[in-house]
Amino acid sequence: MRQISGSVAVSMVMCLLAPSALSMEKPVPKQTDIEKLVPLRGKEYVTRRDELVRFAGSPDAFKEMKEQLDDWHAQVLCDALQYRKRKPEEARLLDAWWGGPMGLIRPPGGVGSDMRVSKGYGYVVALCFGPEATAIVVENLLHTWSGLRPFRPGASDALIQLRDDLGPQVLRSIACDADEDAVVRIHSILLIGDCLQGLAGYELPGSPPPLFGGSSFPKELGKYVAKRAYPPLTVDGPERTMLVESLSRLLSGDENVRVRAACASVLRHAGDEKATEALCKASRSDESSWVRAWCVVALRAIQGEAAAKCLVELKRQEKDPEVMKVLEGTGTPVHPKMGIPKDTILEEPINLGVDMEDNQKPQ
Numbered sequence: 001m002r003q004i005s006g007s008v009a010v011s012m013v014m015c016l017l018a019p020s021a022l023s024m025e026k027p028v029p030k031q032t033d034i035e036k037l038v039p040l041r042g043k044e045y046v047t048r049r050d051e052l053v054r055f056a057g058s059p060d061a062f063k064e065m066k067e068q069l070d071d072w073h074a075q076v077l078c079d080a081l082q083y084r085k086r087k088p089e090e091a092r093l094l095d096a097w098w099g100g101p102m103g104l105i106r107p108p109g110g111v112g113s114d115m116r117v118s119k120g121y122g123y124v125v126a127l128c129f130g131p132e133a134t135a136i137v138v139e140n141l142l143h144t145w146s147g148l149r150p151f152r153p154g155a156s157d158a159l160i161q162l163r164d165d166l167g168p169q170v171l172r173s174i175a176c177d178a179d180e181d182a183v184v185r186i187h188s189i190l191l192i193g194d195c196l197q198g199l200a201g202y203e204l205p206g207s208p209p210p211l212f213g214g215s216s217f218p219k220e221l222g223k224y225v226a227k228r229a230y231p232p233l234t235v236d237g238p239e240r241t242m243l244v245e246s247l248s249r250l251l252s253g254d255e256n257v258r259v260r261a262a263c264a265s266v267l268r269h270a271g272d273e274k275a276t277e278a279l280c281k282a283s284r285s286d287e288s289s290w291v292r293a294w295c296v297v298a299l300r301a302i303q304g305e306a307a308a309k310c311l312v313e314l315k316r317q318e319k320d321p322e323v324m325k326v327l328e329g330t331g332t333p334v335h336p337k338m339g340i341p342k343d344t345i346l347e348e349p350i351n352l353g354v355d356m357e358d359n360q361k362p363q
Contacts, residue, residue: 042147077143168239
């Protein structure tokens with residue numbers, strides 16, 4: 001039997017080890033890796049994101065990638081991953097504590113004690129983490145918490161609370177995505193209305209927020225509390241035009257009646273020719289009396305010449321008695337945030353006739 005020399009044996013061993021050795025090398029994150037993150041959601045996103053953060057040599061690696069990217073979505077993910085690499089503990093807390101209904105803030109899966117604050121999740125994020133946390137809030141809103149309807153509106157609120165210029169653009173992307181959760185879309189549309197009106201600047205004290213329900217402010221969050229100031233947020237120029245055009249398109253063509261009603265209610269804050277044109281068209285043609293009623297409310301608020309002319313024409317053409325009450329100023333339609341009206345489109349002293357189903361049309 002032929003013997004194998006020592007040098008040959010070593011060469012054979014190295015050849016056998018080479019593939020596994022190569023597979024153990026750290027895959028250095030590249031620009032294309034960030035672009036591939038954009039469509040991912042939920043656990044799939046988190047797994048791939050964590051790999052990129054782990055293998056990145058330093059936070060600056062993501063800063064360099066951001067400079068090579070043009071898409072805002074990919075750029076904000078670079079900011080989020082850079083934050084995670086540089087401040088892993090703060091990122092963990094921003095993932096762990098999220099906002100729910102009625103001021104409830106709690107960890108995912110109900111792990112740990114709940115905390116109830118009188119000013120909400122956005123207030124806590126703004127107080128503890130500051131403007132730098134914007135990228136993580138956007139990341140969680142669009143990716144990490146995808147599919148978790150009860151808590152995503154809290155992330156949207158936090159985004160606005162941080163007063164970042166990116167906020168309206170993120171909200172617009174959600175509102176225009178027909179595959180997004182309808183409730184999250186509507187919440188985003190209503191927040192766009194706040195942006196169109198303009199949001200005042202504010203200051204926060206360097207102390208925990210007021211609590212209720214017997215809970216205590218968690219120590220792990222408390223050490224990050226600091227006095228902070230946030231500037232006003234105004235939307236002007238091309239960005240404002242883009243928001244109004246997007247809302248106008250949704251009003252004229254979205255399949256969800258609640259989305260259309262929300263857009264009509266928000267366009268009253270735009271007050272420009274494009275908004276007036278879209279509202280006039282929908283007030284005459286939308287099959288939903290609820291949407292038409294909200295168009296009337298918006299046109300009355302705009303008060304321009306074209307809006308006034310449209311309202312005069314509507315009084316001659318409208319056949320629905322409840323829309324006529326809105327035209328005459330004796331009725332107010334149910335707000336879109338309350339759900340889709342079931343028995344009447346008008347608010348009542350106690351309106352229990354609201355169906356929260358997203359796609360049911362008003363009778």
